[in-house]
Amino acid sequence: MRILVAEDDDRIAETLTTSLKKAGFGVERESDGEVAWFRGDTEVYDAIILDLGLPQIDGLTILKRWRAAGRLTPVLILTARGQWEERVDGIEAGADDYVVKPFHVQEIVARLRALVRRANGLASSRIAFGKYLLDLRTMEVTSDGMPMELTPQEFKLVSYLVHRRGRVISQLEITEHIYNQDFERDSNAVEVLVARVRKRLGADVIKTRRGFGYALGDGY
Amino acid sequence: MRILVAEDDDRIAETLTTSLKKAGFGVERESDGEVAWFRGDTEVYDAIILDLGLPQIDGLTILKRWRAAGRLTPVLILTARGQWEERVDGIEAGADDYVVKPFHVQEIVARLRALVRRANGLASSRIAFGKYLLDLRTMEVTSDGMPMELTPQEFKLVSYLVHRRGRVISQLEITEHIYNQDFERDSNAVEVLVARVRKRLGADVIKTRRGFGYALGDGY
DNA sequence: CGCTGGCTGTCAGCGTTCTGTAAGCGTCCG
DNA sequence: CGGACGCTTACAGAACGCTGACAGCCAGCG
Structure with a gap:
């Protein structure tokens, strides 16, 4: 399972990377919005974890671009506590799930698994x-x-x-x-x-x- | 897009039907709980709007039966203001979203679109x-x-x-x-x-x- | 109120593809 | 050798899908 973590906060990204690897995922990390978009557009991932506050291009825009281009990779967005509108916008833009910061890493892992399972379920015929x-x-x-x-x-x-x-x-x-x-x-x-x-x-x-x-x- | 509106209040049902049709949905209407359950069980809809207070069988029971039978059609439940527990029960029973009465029809349309899109695995409008x-x-x-x-x-x-x-x-x-x-x-x-x-x-x-x-x- | 134009479903006719039938032949095995 | 079984081929009817013409319906408009 190949996961892209698009997050610019080093501490959070580090935590995620470590835990996901431990959970058996192959993790790639990206902190720049522009590059994250490019990689999500050209590489094949099983899922993407996307922070909405990335430098260069913000997460919502990235997500919309992917969807407009037909990329259906499951996307889980990270959003700050209380940013209710962000979550709604994220879902509107095509996110499959969201998690509020700060989060328990275990929760991310669980949701990620669910996402990947769902995405594969659609393709298992x-x-x-x-x-x-x-x-x-x-x-x-x-x-x-x-x-x-x-x-x-x-x-x-x-x-x-x-x-x-x-x-x-x-x-x-x-x-x-x-x-x-x-x-x-x-x-x-x-x-x-x-x-x-x-x-x-x-x-x-x-x-x-x-x-x-x-x-x-x-x-x- | 084929939608079932299960609502026994004529005024509400009428409003919904009109607006949804205008929004491009194909709408079918049902006011009896027993019949609504049967149709949801046997017909194929893209989404179902379900009022929880239907005659014959109440909405929650209907929803639970559908889910127990493996029907995964997205269901949006209508619930009265302040009935906080109803909403929780609804989500527990397998509802995908809920809207509180009285509502803005525009909101229903938007949420319905989101539901259908999500169910189809796509997420952008x-x-x-x-x-x-x-x-x-x-x-x-x-x-x-x-x-x-x-x-x-x-x-x-x-x-x-x-x-x-x-x-x-x-x-x-x-x-x-x-x-x-x-x-x-x-x-x-x-x-x-x-x-x-x-x-x-x-x-x-x-x-x-x-x-x-x-x-x-x-x-x- | 009648006219007009757009949208849609119906219909009949046509060409293409699919598919069961039938007949003849090969093969296996007692 | 003879019969049962399965393969191959040709063929014709059926099924399938496309098209153009047409008519009903509805909304807009004079």
């Missing part, structure tokens, strides 16, 4: 199998980032096999899961479908267990 | 996508500062896609979010809408994923 990556959000199977253009039916089949990997799935079971209830029993639709997927992703992606059904190939 | 800038406050899409003159429906569509960027959105989902609950199932309104947006912003702004739905184009 992706499953790797072999060299492929199946993404439910985009309904895509990609190989090295190259989309494989599966049709809906093909995608359903791959998705089902991947979710039940390690098992042999009978044709009947496949039929029941990717087709409507009533369906020609003596149809070879599944066989055709399997062939089509093989043509796209490679013959050994799906293994035939003659007499039993299909399974993901070895290494998938 | 101005979002960049490609060469365009979408502004939720002014309801405008601009390119280099030049307004793009989208109609309300067109704006809703773009806004929804941008909020859920990186995902494929099915026609059904789009229908549910930018039209009222009951809507001709087999209508091609969404297709027409997509075509109109493409005519204005460029054909590749919206990508068609045949059989799956639509998504923002690459680079947006």
Whole structure:
């Protein structure tokens, strides 16, 4: 976990850095607003702790710029006690959470973990199998980032096999899961479908267990 | 954006409905607690405004039931002035925000926007996508500062896609979010809408994923 | 009050893509 | 050898999505 701490007060920054490292985060520290903005814009962090009173550019402006540019990294802002408007402005500008100074470091750690978990939760509908990556959000199977253009039916089949990997799935079971209830029993639709997927992703992606059904190939 | 207003005071409900519609939300209204619970449980809303004093079932119970069932729709509760404990209970029960009656409608609108944005993982009221800038406050899409003159429906569509960027959105989902609950199932309104947006912003702004739905184009 | 213009949903027609069917063939195994 | 099983290919109907025309509706305005 890579965290950027944008804080100009040395004492606070030091405390944070030490505790976060102890908690297992990789910490990078920045005290200048201009540079902090640049790093947040160009580097990839799992979360950013942002003090609102930075030199050069103030924290709110930095945050707004990131959001306007589409950077969705979770941001936790630090604000002084009693600065109620600052917090509201921060949330408006796109902060994910805030902590009031002075704070208990433990609290920061806990909130940071929550933030990162939430951010990852949004992205966890992706499953790797072999060299492929199946993404439910985009309904895509990609190989090295190259989309494989599966049709809906093909995608359903791959998705089902991947979710039940390690098992042999009978044709009947496949039929029941990717087709409507009533369906020609003596149809070879599944066989055709399997062939089509093989043509796209490679013959050994799906293994035939003659007499039993299909399974993901070895290494998938 | 589809909002459920669960409020039994006609005057308040009316005020809310009018203002929210003017602000671009799709509003559905419900005064009975039992029914409100059912709709929140079965329909998909972007946010729910919940009065705590509903007939049949009170708001707190409804909220708790939703949360217990895993419904994470952002909920903003309405509470009477001075009912400090109610608010605490509400937050405990899983409310995302609260507003005290009597309220300024503008405040509700602002908080609602913040809630929806937060729930969608975005947090700024101005979002960049490609060469365009979408502004939720002014309801405008601009390119280099030049307004793009989208109609309300067109704006809703773009806004929804941008909020859920990186995902494929099915026609059904789009229908549910930018039209009222009951809507001709087999209508091609969404297709027409997509075509109109493409005519204005460029054909590749919206990508068609045949059989799956639509998504923002690459680079947006 | 009627006219006008913008916004939207409906519809019919069209081209494209998807997908189940069917027939023929290969392969495995008793 | 023969039958069961699975693969391949071609094909046609169905599903899907796009488009242009049109009509209802509403707001603004003379």
